Amino acid sequence: MTKNMIMGGLAVFVLAVLSPFWFNMVTTTQAAPEPELLGPAKEAKKCVLDTYEMRANHMSLLDEWRDAVVRDADRIYVAANGHAFNMSLSTGENSCLGCHEDKAKFCDACHTYTSVDPYCWECHTNPKEIE
Amino acid sequence: MTQKYLIPLTAVFLLFLVAYAGAGAGLGWFFGIVFPYLAVIAFLVGFVIKVMGWARSAVPFRIPTTCGQQKSLPWIKQNRIDNPDTASGVFIRMLLEIFLFRSLFRNTKAAFNRTASNRITYSWEIFLWVAALAFHYAFLVVLLRHFRFFTSPVSSWVQFLEALDGIVQLGLPGLFLSGVVLPAAVLFLLARRLFDQKVRYISQASDYFPLFLILGIALTGIFMRYFTKVDITAIKEMTMGLVTLSPTIPDGVANLFYAHLFLVSILFAYFPASKLMHLGGVFLSPTRNMANNTRAKRHVNPWNYDVPIHTYEQYEDHFRDKMIEAGLPVEKKE
Amino acid sequence: MEKSRRRFLKVAGIAAIGLGAAPAINFAASDSHGPAAAAKVKNDTALHAERWGMVIDIKKIDDNLARKISLACHLHHNVPDFTHEVDTRLYPKTRPVNHKQEIKWIWKEKFHYAFPDKEDEFLNEKFHHLPFMVLCNHCKNAPCVQACPTQATFSREDGIVMMDYHRCIGCRFCMAACPYGSRSFNFRDPRPFIDETDPDFPTRSKGVVEKCNFCAERLAKGEQPHCVEASEGAIVVGDLEDPESDVRKLLKEHYTIRRKQSLGTEPSVYYIV
Amino acid sequence: MADELTPDELLDKIDYGTDSGNWLDTTKSVQIRPGMYCYAAKPESVETLGLPNARSWNPTEEDWKLPDNWQQIIHDGIKERLEKFRTFKIFMDVCVRCGACADKCHFFLGTGDPKNMPVLRAELLRSVYRNDFTTAGKILQKIPGGQRLGGNRPLTLDVLKEMWYYFFQCTECRRCSVFCPYGIDTAEITIMGRELLNLLGLNIDWIATPVSNCYTTGNHLGIQPHAFKDMLEFFVEDIEDITGVDCTPQFQKKGADILFVTPSGDVFADPGTYTCQGYLILFQYLKEKYGLDVTWSTYASEGGNFGFFTSHETMKRLNAKMYYEAKRLGVKWILGGECGHMWRVINQYMDTMNGPADFLEVPVNPITGTKFENAKSTKMVHIAEFTADLIKHGKLELDKSRNANRIVTFHDSCNPARGMGILDEPRYVIQNVCDHFYEMPPNTIREQTFCCGSGAGLNAGENIELRMAGALPRATAVKYVHEKFGVNSLCTICAIDRAALPTMCEYWVPEVDVIGLHELVGNALILPGEKERTEDLRMEPLPGCEEEE
Amino acid sequence: MTLKQSLTQNHDQLLKKWFQATIDTYPPQSARILGKDVDRFDNPVGAVTRETLEDVLHLLASDYTSDTLEKALDPVIRIRAVQAFSAAEAVSFIFFLKKIGETVMDSAHTREFDRMVDQVVLAGFNRLMKCREDIFLLKATESKRRIHAAFERAGLVKELKEEDLLGSKKS
Structure with a gap:
């Protein structure tokens, strides 16, 4: 293998390793989102878990919920803080989207940012989207 | 003998603790910003120096290992891949070597015995090939998936890869296959080093260390995703800070993440000084990346030098009488 | 619930073990944060039964009512209608409709299809024109439950044969196992074919089987199933194990038949003829 | 091969232990066994071509009569070859010791000597290379036990003897190279090893004498x-x-x-x-x-x-x-x-x-x-x-x-x-x-x-x-x-x-x-004008021409 | 039950243990490879050892003479004769059979079996000596074939001495 080929390959490799750096220089970068609390959520102030726990753990909670609802027919979640919630993503007042009205601003902002694409919305509907 | 693997194991464990405790003690800026930058620099500089060093050495001779029929008479079928005489053949050979570990695969053929002539047995070796392939591809997928932390908006190819990797749609957050395959393959490679006597005998501490390190990286990653859970929005804010050269330490970055990042940084920094450089070496091995065509096309040795030889004249001078007596032709009759 | 999960894990294999354990670890951890442990409970108003059953009085149903019943169910459960014209503005990429595909939860069936074992050469002519409403029988010995490799279909304690769409992998073993043809498969994304989506019930996704769920979501709120409400008294649901219940009273008073009884699946849907 | 054992010890060996030490240890001098090595080159043969350090020596003796600066000679020799041969340099760096080559060597399969695994043959040189030529090796030298950790070792007389013994137990057949995922060619390493040994006049007679003959005659x-x-x-x-x-x-x-x-x-x-x-x-x-x-x-x-x-x-x-x-x-x-x-x-x-x-x-x-x-x-x-x-x-x-x-x-x-x-x-x-x-x-x-x-x-x-x-x-x-x-x-x-x-x-x-x-x-081949052949070239009767008994 | 019946009955167990013990005379790093039961061409030592031991056990369970024993032992002894074993090490594997016999078979047969093994050992020593003689003979004939024969035929041999034929030991 000639020296030029090696140098060429090496240059490609270095560029590839540095791609996260230069790629963000040549493209515009989206800033980290700040989830907004709107509507009822803004007033309620109390969610199922505290904020950090919710940010880190909500997917596991939802996983628990769906099993409880579908398999055990339990539909009410009495949280550790004493509040009762409707174990539903989108139906009813006391459900997730019942309180956090704006899915785009509440769910999607972070999900899009971190490339999380849950398949929840393939079936569950956002009441707002249904005219 | 046991220190060969106990020391690396302890080392990885200590490194983990140092970062975990260090981040807890407010040294997040070091483990999250300073060390990762240093590691990337060490990785690139080390890698380039190593490869340039290889490139600087000459390739005096064309010595491919030929694993098939040479190009000879037109009616004899040449094995163009295993005994290539053209650049395209070499290219395919290298492609198969790099992407499918073809030479390693040669190990895996079925075998037959005296007693059970029809029984096909697969040796332990096929699993070496399977595990090696699984390990490298899983590692690659894991690495590429992490681009979701370095691009914003996240590129579509990353999302496609994630969808592919998460195709089983199991659990929440969804299971990534690479997350299962990678540790499994590492554990196999580790078990092989520990329990196969011959491999154990040839293994050095420097063979165990990267395995433990990668296992540590994989496990911390898996823990963050599936078990202890972390706030990835905050983490991405931090990683994006790193790659846009405006580092920040946002609130809510878990200590486990610092440990994960620190182990990754160690891997990067350690890479150029270790056997992991086979990543670069596999492209450069002259026994694989050259065509077997020296008889058709002259290969030039850059440092070729003249050597003293015993010339015909010297030879004839020495044996002239005997040659004449035997009736052999000579240049000078005297 | 723990029990059923564990059984599922056995099926799902090693890979899932870590995942399945994950929430358990989480909640052990998160529980310690609050003074009281979180609890999952039922609605106060929920309807209960030892074993839910249904009695359908065929004599009270005419074609009109049958259509109404189906419509009520399908509308509220977002059951797609593949004859529906797709709104190309919302779903520009949807391929043309294949009218052979059909998804149904409760529908009108001819007697000799619904009760092939009871057919008789000299059967009373009227049977041939009666609209037999058929749906999932919520069998006591449901063959579909046995067939499901992921336990996406399971028997609830109250006798309802439920589907957990999250778990369905679309293998369609259940469809092969069901002797009543009560199950339908989503060969394609159903959403474009739902005229008016009911926000109170999720839709399904491509590659998932679906069927009647006995309106479990309504029973949980203390409401009667949609079909019962729409049937003008022709359909009654209640507890088969309770001798005082409406359904038991009807069974006592009338001669009833069940579909393909000889198979031993023990359907929970009875027909007054 | 295992150390010499008395019959008694042998008989107790049915439950053979698992750990048998680190191959890096050459504390016991390498055992050069009769039947497994070739005699040393005669000085005359080495001299004919003007190769260095021609002398009479015997591998089985303690003293190999090496020049005083032999370590320097080998060190410089390695250095020179690292620059001249990319193969050598890469093969020193990239081996991951996967063991794919181990059971491909006919000498390993036939003798059962674990040091005949191609990977270890190469490691003989690699351990010295790592010690003397890599940054990691130089750092590890300073840490107590660091050499062992990196699989490095300094070039001692025992290491040299081991190199000589095992580089002349390799036929440079390249079978191991076929199976190596990086194409590491142990033959190439043996060639380098023998070149280095020749710098000290450590050839074997079965090579040196033919070379000398060939050159002059x-x-x-x-x-x-x-x-x-x-x-x-x-x-x-x-x-x-x-x-x-x-x-x-x-x-x-x-x-x-x-x-x-x-x-x-x-x-x-x-x-x-x-x-x-x-x-x-x-x-x-x-x-x-x-x-x-x-x-x-x-x-x-x-x-x-x-x-x-x-x-x-x-x-x-x-x-x-x-x-x-x-x-x-x-x-x-x-x-x-x-x-x-x-x-x-x-x-x-x-x-x-x-x-x-x-x-x-x-x-x-x-x-x-x-x-x-x-x-x-x-x-x-x-x-x-x-x-x-x-x-x-x-x-x-x-x-x-x-x-x-x-x-x-x-x-x-x-x-x-x-x-x-x-x-x-x-x-x-x-x-x-x-x-x-x-x-x-x-x-x-x-x-x-x-x-x-x-x-x-x-x-x-x-x-x-x-x-x-x-x-x-x-x-x-x-x-x-x-x-x-x-x-x-x-x-x-x-x-x-x-x-x-x-x-x-x-x-x-x-x-x-x-x-x-x-x-x-x-x-x-039927030669023009040949008589009817009754014998093959070995003067044995051709098929059909065997004598009647 | 006679000893021979017992041998037939315990054949598999005896073979398994004996093979393992024999293979364990190699360093453990090699023993794993030699002991694996795959391709006889990729692993001739292991395959030949197993086959030979099996043949010997079969022979012991039927009729044998010291000649047949020697013949049966030949393949494995032939290998061990060229590996770096001392004479004692080379035939030691036969003695292992005594210990294995004790653990596997009825103690009533122990003495008889031991005597049997002694015969195998003697046959083994005989064969080892023959193999070593073969080797020395080969050394001599090889150098003869190499040059001597051709030279002799051509009448060119004048002063080849014994030492020259055997190499350069004196150097």
């Missing part, structure tokens, strides 16, 4: 020109007895078409001599029928090149004679006889070292018109290619029945198989001169062929145990076809094979003969 055996001619003339007499045709060859003929070079083993050692007679018959046939003008040379009378087993420089010095003589004689191109390492040198080194051969023509077979495109730069054609071409074009009259008593299998020699790739040409020739041909099992032929166990200069007498152990894998395959198909002839195109395999066969499979490809051709 023209061939490994030191056969002087008149004796060389006598030998061939003696063959001519034999052939005349058998066929009634005079095949007298030409020597040093200026302006001949082709210069023929073959390993001197074919001229002087049985059963290679019969192969040599085969060449003579072929050339006579071509001369008579087509007027082909072939000349031999007593100056370039050695195709083999033991310099290859000494150092690149020595290889070049010996190899230079072929082009030198071809130029002097003004031939068109060179034809090479059946030989293993000779062809590796010709294929991979010759043109680079001593070319360009622009004074020669691109080889064209004057009889068939075939242009040997694959040899258009080196201008040197393998006789199997040449004969295969003749047969393909129907230019040879062959009587297969004369080889009817031979049930043949073909042993691919390491160098032509893995350093060149000449696999199908000899098979084509065999199938055209014999009726019965059977292949050995697929994992023991072609590129996976097992070495004869005596290549790369290890074909001595004193190390016969090593050779027999190393030949075991090859013998097992031969035995298999012998038992299954009644194979009685092991055909090969390598002079070292012809010298080594008869001994191997005698020990492991006594009923099998070793035979050269052109011996078979010579038997089958």
Whole structure:
């Protein structure tokens, strides 16, 4: 293998390793989102878990919920803080989207940012989207 | 003998603790910003120096290992891949070597015995090939998936890869296959080093260390995703800070993440000084990346030098009488 | 619930073990944060039964009512209608409709299809024109439950044969196992074919089987199933194990038949003829 | 091999422990065992070429009479070679010790000595390289126990002795290289190791003396020109007895078409001599029928090149004679006889070292018109290619029945198989001169062929145990076809094979003969004007001509 | 039950243990490879050892003479004769059979079995000596074949001395 080929390959490799750096220089970068609390959520102030726990753990909670609802027919979640919630993503007042009205601003902002694409919305509907 | 693997194991464990405790003690800026930058620099500089060093050495001779029929008479079928005489053949050979570990695969053929002539047995070796392939591809997928932390908006190819990797749609957050395959393959490679006597005998501490390190990286990653859970929005804010050269330490970055990042940084920094450089070496091995065509096309040795030889004249001078007596032709009759 | 999960894990294999354990670890951890442990409970108003059953009085149903019943169910459960014209503005990429595909939860069936074992050469002519409403029988010995490799279909304690769409992998073993043809498969994304989506019930996704769920979501709120409400008294649901219940009273008073009884699946849907 | 044990200890060994220490430890001096090593080079032989540190020494003695600065010499030698050979540098750096090569080495399989695993053979040098030439090694040196951790070790006398012992237990056959995911060629490392050892005068006599002979006399055996001619003339007499045709060859003929070079083993050692007679018959046939003008040379009378087993420089010095003589004689191109390492040198080194051969023509077979495109730069054609071409074009009259008593299998020699790739040409020739041909099992032929166990200069007498152990894998395959198909002839195109395999066969499979490809051709070829043959070239009755009892 | 019956009955167990013990005379790093039961061409030592031991056990269970024993032992002894074993090490594997016999078979047969093994050992020593003689003979004939024969035929041999034939030991 000639020296030029090696140098060429090496240059490609270095560029590839540095791609996260230069790629963000040549493209515009989206800033980290700040989830907004709107509507009822803004007033309620109390969610199922505290904020950090919710940010880190909500997917596991939802996983628990769906099993409880579908398999055990339990539909009410009495949280550790004493509040009762409707174990539903989108139906009813006391459900997730019942309180956090704006899915785009509440769910999607972070999900899009971190490339999380849950398949929840393939079936569950956002009441707002249904005219 | 046991220190060969106990020391690396302890080392990885200590490194983990140092970062975990260090981040807890407010040294997040070091483990999250300073060390990762240093590691990337060490990785690139080390890698380039190593490869340039290889490139600087000459390739005096064309010595491919030929694993098939040479190009000879037109009616004899040449094995163009295993005994290539053209650049395209070499290219395919290298492609198969790099992407499918073809030479390693040669190990895996079925075998037959005296007693059970029809029984096909697969040796332990096929699993070496399977595990090696699984390990490298899983590692690659894991690495590429992490681009979701370095691009914003996240590129579509990353999302496609994630969808592919998460195709089983199991659990929440969804299971990534690479997350299962990678540790499994590492554990196999580790078990092989520990329990196969011959491999154990040839293994050095420097063979165990990267395995433990990668296992540590994989496990911390898996823990963050599936078990202890972390706030990835905050983490991405931090990683994006790193790659846009405006580092920040946002609130809510878990200590486990610092440990994960620190182990990754160690891997990067350690890479150029270790056997992991086979990543670069596999492209450069002259026994694989050259065509077997020296008889058709002259290969030039850059440092070729003249050597003293015993010339015909010297030879004839020495044996002239005997040659004449035997009736052999000579240049000078005297 | 723990029990059923564990059984599922056995099926799902090693890979899932870590995942399945994950929430358990989480909640052990998160529980310690609050003074009281979180609890999952039922609605106060929920309807209960030892074993839910249904009695359908065929004599009270005419074609009109049958259509109404189906419509009520399908509308509220977002059951797609593949004859529906797709709104190309919302779903520009949807391929043309294949009218052979059909998804149904409760529908009108001819007697000799619904009760092939009871057919008789000299059967009373009227049977041939009666609209037999058929749906999932919520069998006591449901063959579909046995067939499901992921336990996406399971028997609830109250006798309802439920589907957990999250778990369905679309293998369609259940469809092969069901002797009543009560199950339908989503060969394609159903959403474009739902005229008016009911926000109170999720839709399904491509590659998932679906069927009647006995309106479990309504029973949980203390409401009667949609079909019962729409049937003008022709359909009654209640507890088969309770001798005082409406359904038991009807069974006592009338001669009833069940579909393909000889198979031993023990359907929970009875027909007054 | 394990340390010497008393019988008592041996008997208690049924529950053998698992851990047996670190191979890096050379605290106990390496055990150089009789039967496994070759005698040291004689000082005279080393001196002939002016190689350094010629002296009389004995490997089994404690003192190897090394120069005072021997460590420096090796260190500098490694350094120089790292710069000169990318192979060496990369092979030092990239091995991951996956173990794929471990059970591919015939010496490991035959002797059971774990240090014969190719990876460990290379690690002998690599451990020193890591210690002296890598940053990590230099850092680890400063930490107590760090050397052990990195698998590094300083170059001590014991390490040197171990290197000598094991680099002369490698036949540079490259079988391990076939299986290595990075193409690491242990043969290449052995070549470097031997070069380094030669800097200290640590060669073996079985290499040094042939090299010295070849340099001065023209061939490994030191056969002087008149004796060389006598030998061939003696063959001519034999052939005349058998066929009634005079095949007298030409020597040093200026302006001949082709210069023929073959390993001197074919001229002087049985059963290679019969192969040599085969060449003579072929050339006579071509001369008579087509007027082909072939000349031999007593100056370039050695195709083999033991310099290859000494150092690149020595290889070049010996190899230079072929082009030198071809130029002097003004031939068109060179034809090479059946030989293993000779062809590796010709294929991979010759043109680079001593070319360009622009004074020669691109080889064209004057009889068939075939242009040997694959040899258009080196201008040197393998006789199997040449004969295969003749047969393909129907230019040879062959009587297969004369080889009817031979049930043949073909042993691919390491160098032509893995350093060149000449696999199908000899098979084509065999199938055209014999009726019965059977292949050995697929994992023991072609590129996976097992070495004869005596290549790369290890074909001595004193190390016969090593050779027999190393030949075991090859013998097992031969035995298999012998038992299954009644194979009685092991055909090969390598002079070292012809010298080594008869001994191997005698020990492991006594009923099998070793035979050269052109011996078979010579038997089958119908010479113009020949009398009815009753004997083959070995003067044994042809099939159908056995004496009535 | 006679000893021979017992041998037949315990054949598999005896073979398994004996093979393992024999293979364990190699360093453990090698023993794993040699002991694996795959391709006889990729692993001739292991395959030949197993086959030979099996043949010997079969022979012991039927009729044998010291000649047949020697013949049966030949393949494995032939290998061990060229490996770096001392004479004691080379035949030691036969003695292992005594210990294995004790653990596997009825103690009533122990003495008889021991005597049987002694015969095998003697046959083994005989064969080892033959193999070693073969090797020395090969050394001599090989150098003769190499040059001597051809030279002699050509009448060129004048002063080849014994030492020259055997190499350069004196150097």
